[in-house]
Amino acid sequence: MKISTIGLGYIGLPTSVMFAKYGVEVVGVDVNPSVIQSLNEGQIHIEEPGLQEALTEVVEKGNFKASTQPEKSDAFIVAVPTPNMDDEHKSCDLTYVKDAVKNTIPYLEKGNVLIVESTIAPRTMDDHVKPLIEEAGFVIGEDVYLVHCPERVLPGQIMHELIYNNRIVGGVTPACTEAGAKVYETFVEGEIIKTNAKTAEMSKLMENTYRDVNIALANELTKVCNELDINALDVVEMANKHPRVNLHTPGPGVGGHCLAVDPYFIVSKAPETAQLINLARSVNVSMPEYVVGNVHKLMKNVDGKTVTVFGLAYKGNVDDIRESPAMEIYEMLKEQSNFEVRAYDPHVTADMVEADLETAVKGSDLVLILTDHNEFKELDWNQLNSMNNVQVFDTKNVVSNATDEVQYINFGNLHK
Numbered sequence: 001m002k003i004s005t006i007g008l009g010y011i012g013l014p015t016s017v018m019f020a021k022y023g024v025e026v027v028g029v030d031v032n033p034s035v036i037q038s039l040n041e042g043q044i045h046i047e048e049p050g051l052q053e054a055l056t057e058v059v060e061k062g063n064f065k066a067s068t069q070p071e072k073s074d075a076f077i078v079a080v081p082t083p084n085m086d087d088e089h090k091s092c093d094l095t096y097v098k099d100a101v102k103n104t105i106p107y108l109e110k111g112n113v114l115i116v117e118s119t120i121a122p123r124t125m126d127d128h129v130k131p132l133i134e135e136a137g138f139v140i141g142e143d144v145y146l147v148h149c150p151e152r153v154l155p156g157q158i159m160h161e162l163i164y165n166n167r168i169v170g171g172v173t174p175a176c177t178e179a180g181a182k183v184y185e186t187f188v189e190g191e192i193i194k195t196n197a198k199t200a201e202m203s204k205l206m207e208n209t210y211r212d213v214n215i216a217l218a219n220e221l222t223k224v225c226n227e228l229d230i231n232a233l234d235v236v237e238m239a240n241k242h243p244r245v246n247l248h249t250p251g252p253g254v255g256g257h258c259l260a261v262d263p264y265f266i267v268s269k270a271p272e273t274a275q276l277i278n279l280a281r282s283v284n285v286s287m288p289e290y291v292v293g294n295v296h297k298l299m300k301n302v303d304g305k306t307v308t309v310f311g312l313a314y315k316g317n318v319d320d321i322r323e324s325p326a327m328e329i330y331e332m333l334k335e336q337s338n339f340e341v342r343a344y345d346p347h348v349t350a351d352m353v354e355a356d357l358e359t360a361v362k363g364s365d366l367v368l369i370l371t372d373h374n375e376f377k378e379l380d381w382n383q384l385n386s387m388n389n390v391q392v393f394d395t396k397n398v399v400s401n402a403t404d405e406v407q408y409i410n411f412g413n414l415h416k
């Protein structure tokens with residue numbers, strides 16, 4: 001089998017490499033020439049455990065090459081970004097998906113499978129992708145098999161989850177579903193669940209929306225508990241002992257390119273009806289401001305203090321700062337206070353990140369933990385001795401070993 005994948009980002013690259021590992025001839029397509037060059041030299045451009053080793057293997061075997069154009073293939077997989085539009089309801093921007101689909105049309109032949117893995121608003125396959133292929137003269141389900149197979153892997157565990165997660169395959173017609181399922185049988189060990197395209201689209205969106213709404217509940221609980229002087233984390237732990245309760249963990253906000261984006265795709269399609277989903281988004285969006293407000297209280301608004309942010313990535317052990325609440329908090333602190341604000345993140349390469357921990361904390365008055373990187377869980381507290389005032393505000397509940405010298409404040413228990 002030969003596959004062309006369009007988009008070599010967090011999903012397209014691991015997916016391409018996985019197919020190649022399992023003997024498929026893969027052409028990975030991207031618009032960025034520097035990405036193409038580094039991949040052909042066997043070097044990944046994103047952080048993901050196990051990906052570098054797998055790429056080295058498939059480049060050596062000759063099963064994977066990167067290019068700016070697709071080639072004639074048995075299947076085409078589209079894995080390009082679908083950001084929010086800059087409109088009232090932050091609807092799903094299909095520009096990249098449509099461009100990628102149009103880009104495959106000159107290479108499409110009868111019998112080919114065209115799969116969209118990008119997260120898309122409900123009815124996108126039927127209402128937007130299908131017409132593009134029909135306009136090119138193909139009959140869907142007879143000439144070309146059109147499928148939505150949403151990616152559902154967790155950054156940080158992608159190489160494992162690609163194989164072992166179950167996989168939803170939603171065809172535009174039943175024949176499309178069958179053809180799509182055959183493609184994933186190459187390496188998927190989890191169940192392959194067959195459905196239609198619009199159900200697949202909505203199921204994927206609801207998975208992330210469920211998580212976003214649940215986190216909003218935990219975040220609201222934290223605000224309420226802080227008003228009432230109750231430890232929110234204890235409440236979450238107690239409540240979760242009930243066999244049918246699974247409250248998520250509160251934090252400084254919801255980031256990444258999935259949970260903070262996808263719920264709006266549903267809201268934009270049914271704005272009058274999807275009220276709870278919309279409200280949950282606003283609760284999570286309000287969290288950075290809530291954290292900044294509490295930092296100001298802790299610092300008693302005294303000018304000239306130094307705050308060191310620990311973690312800019314949107315979650316632990318990744319280098320991704322897209323939609324990161326930590327970045328937002330860092331920027332807000334810089335804009336809204338007369339503190340010196342520093343950032344330390346061993347996973348992120350960016351201008352504002354201090355070179356090492358010593359430089360980041362020297363003379364600082366507060367360490368503000370915003371990301372649950374393993375490095376922070378395993379921190380040696382003696383390394384904070386050079387702080388002006390050894391005060392730590394932990395919004396991700398990562399610290400379990402603070403010594404008596406540390407003034408430790410947990411987000412779930414601000415009164416302590």
Ligand code: SAJ
Nearest residue numbers: 151152153154207208248249251254255256258259314315
């Ligand atoms: N977060 C909390 N509290 C929690 C869990 C997460 O505040 O209890 C925050 C994280 O810190 C982060 C954000 O939510 O800022 C999202 O993190 P995440 O680990 O929940 O999810 P993502 O965005 O890395 O990946 C999600 C996954 N979806 C689900 O678990 C339902 C993944 O399987 C999807 O493939 C991915 O979205 C996607 O691409 O859609």
